[in-house]
Amino acid sequence: MKQALLSLEDAQARLLALASPLDVVHVDVEGAVGHFLAHPLLARRTQPALDLSAMDGFAVAAANLAGPWRLVGESAAGHPYDGHVNAGEAVRISTGAALPAGADAVIIQEDVSLVGHSLTLTGVAPQPPDKHIRRRGMDFSEGDEVLPSGARIGPAQAALAIAAGHRHLPVRRAPRIVVIDSGDELTADPEGCALHQIPASNGAMLTALAAPLSAETSRLGPVPDTLEALVQALDEAADADVIVTSGGASVGDHDLIRPALQAWGADLDFWRVAIKPGKPILVATRMRPGKSARPQIILGLPGNPVSSFVTAYYFLLPLLRQLHGAGEVLPLKVATTAAAPIRGNGPRREFLRGDWDGRQVVPHPLQDSGALASLAASNVLIDRPAHAPEIGVGDKVEVFLLQNGGIV
Numbered sequence: 001m002k003q004a005l006l007s008l009e010d011a012q013a014r015l016l017a018l019a020s021p022l023d024v025v026h027v028d029v030e031g032a033v034g035h036f037l038a039h040p041l042l043a044r045r046t047q048p049a050l051d052l053s054a055m056d057g058f059a060v061a062a063a064n065l066a067g068p069w070r071l072v073g074e075s076a077a078g079h080p081y082d083g084h085v086n087a088g089e090a091v092r093i094s095t096g097a098a099l100p101a102g103a104d105a106v107i108i109q110e111d112v113s114l115v116g117h118s119l120t121l122t123g124v125a126p127q128p129p130d131k132h133i134r135r136r137g138m139d140f141s142e143g144d145e146v147l148p149s150g151a152r153i154g155p156a157q158a159a160l161a162i163a164a165g166h167r168h169l170p171v172r173r174a175p176r177i178v179v180i181d182s183g184d185e186l187t188a189d190p191e192g193c194a195l196h197q198i199p200a201s202n203g204a205m206l207t208a209l210a211a212p213l214s215a216e217t218s219r220l221g222p223v224p225d226t227l228e229a230l231v232q233a234l235d236e237a238a239d240a241d242v243i244v245t246s247g248g249a250s251v252g253d254h255d256l257i258r259p260a261l262q263a264w265g266a267d268l269d270f271w272r273v274a275i276k277p278g279k280p281i282l283v284a285t286r287m288r289p290g291k292s293a294r295p296q297i298i299l300g301l302p303g304n305p306v307s308s309f310v311t312a313y314y315f316l317l318p319l320l321r322q323l324h325g326a327g328e329v330l331p332l333k334v335a336t337t338a339a340a341p342i343r344g345n346g347p348r349r350e351f352l353r354g355d356w357d358g359r360q361v362v363p364h365p366l367q368d369s370g371a372l373a374s375l376a377a378s379n380v381l382i383d384r385p386a387h388a389p390e391i392g393v394g395d396k397v398e399v400f401l402l403q404n405g406g407i408v
């Protein structure tokens with residue numbers, strides 16, 4: 001029976017509608033790296049808290065920039081000069097040190113000559129006079145919103161939070177995910193793999209894809225192709241927020257994920273999306289008896305390794321970002337040009353593996369959804385809409401970046 005397939009956008013919207021951000025926890029800033037802010041972050045202090053010098057030199061009054069001056073003291077970082085700088089006086093000042101009262105210009109040391117306590121101008125005076133001064137509040141002031149809710153805490157955001165006076169940050173607890181490899185042909189031992197077997201590689205791949213999103217991941221399987229074994233594996237994953245299966249999502253006699261989910265008491269939300277690779281992806285939910293009102297979400301990914309990767313990229317990663325309360329959950333597209341011709345597309349939107357050098361993209365010659373070597377050689381997915389015409393060298397094309405998951 002033929003049935004209209006969901007578009008990628010509709011399927012993503014349906015999945016994301018099933019998931020609200022997880023509970024808020026307060027963790028120290030370094031532990032928050034990789035998580036997303038649960039509330040806007042307000043500065044608890046002003047930075048800089050005082051006018052500071054941005055250079056090593058001498059602090060003087062802007063009214064007398066021609067000198068000469070008499071050296072009357074020093075302001076070093078952490079050790080301010082507590083006197084007043086009068087006309088004709090200079091204070092030795094270092095980068096990051098507080099500007100003394102009365103001084104409103106800094107002359108860099110390369111532009112003066114100091115003999116004993118006598119300082120004379122040998123170069124150029126700063127123009128404007130406060131060129132080398134970092135004003136109080138230049139970076140942020142107490143009460144400013146320095147990060148919006150949903151911002152991802154990376155190195156710069158962690159530093160900003162600490163500079164703004166925070167020891168702890170409100171983020172969402174890590175999503176718990178269980179990844180299940182399934183299929184009779186799979187072996188967990190890549191070194192002892194018989195001819196009729198293949199190494200179970202999807203579980204490791206999906207775990208690695210989820211790792212930058214700070215998920216607590218555990219693995220099950222490979223699980224054999226029987227209803228009982230699959231239901232038992234699902235039972236073992238009963239505490240997970242998200243269960244990810246790979247394989248058995250299609251229409252063959254041994255494709256048991258849908259019947260197993262049904263037997264386990266999960267409700268199918270959708271099955272099959274108009275994308276290539278990845279068409280047989282399914283999404284289901286299950287209410288946990290006696291537990292929270294939050295349903296478990298099951299992502300049934302296709303077994304072909306590239307189909308698994310692509311559906312994890314477009315569904316699992318956005319879902320994890322949604323559970324984290326991320327501001328941006330969908331991957332970013334970049335416009336570029338084709339460095340080689342790309343064939344016209346059929347009725348399913350296709351994502352071609354490609355190699356992008358920052359200016360142009362070359363599609364990989366092998367696009368079979370079982371071909372891992374071409375996936376490993378690619379850094380983008382080229383977006384080919386349904387029925388897109390053939391394009392030539394130099395034509396515009398859009399790509400999704402793989403290296404940071406689009407937006408991490």
Ligand SMILES: Nc1nc2c(c(=O)[nH]1)N[C@H]1C(S)=C(S)[C@@H](COP(=O)(O)OP(=O)(O)OC[C@H]3O[C@@H](n4cnc5c(N)ncnc54)[C@H](O)[C@@H]3O)O[C@H]1N2
Nearest residue numbers: 181183200201202246247248249250255279302303304307
């Ligand atoms: N008659 C039809 N056949 C197929 C259709 C269809 O519409 N009609 N869809 C095809 C598409 S598209 C895809 S994608 C695959 C998806 O199939 P399954 O999700 O049922 O995956 P399996 O058959 O179990 O496996 C496919 C392939 O991937 C290998 N595999 C599975 N799991 C793993 C793993 N954990 N690690 C590494 N490799 C794995 C498996 O050995 C197979 O080679 O169905 C098409 N068929």
Ligand code: MOO
Nearest residue numbers: 277278279307369
């Ligand atoms: O869509 Mo399947 O994912 O073509 O190989």
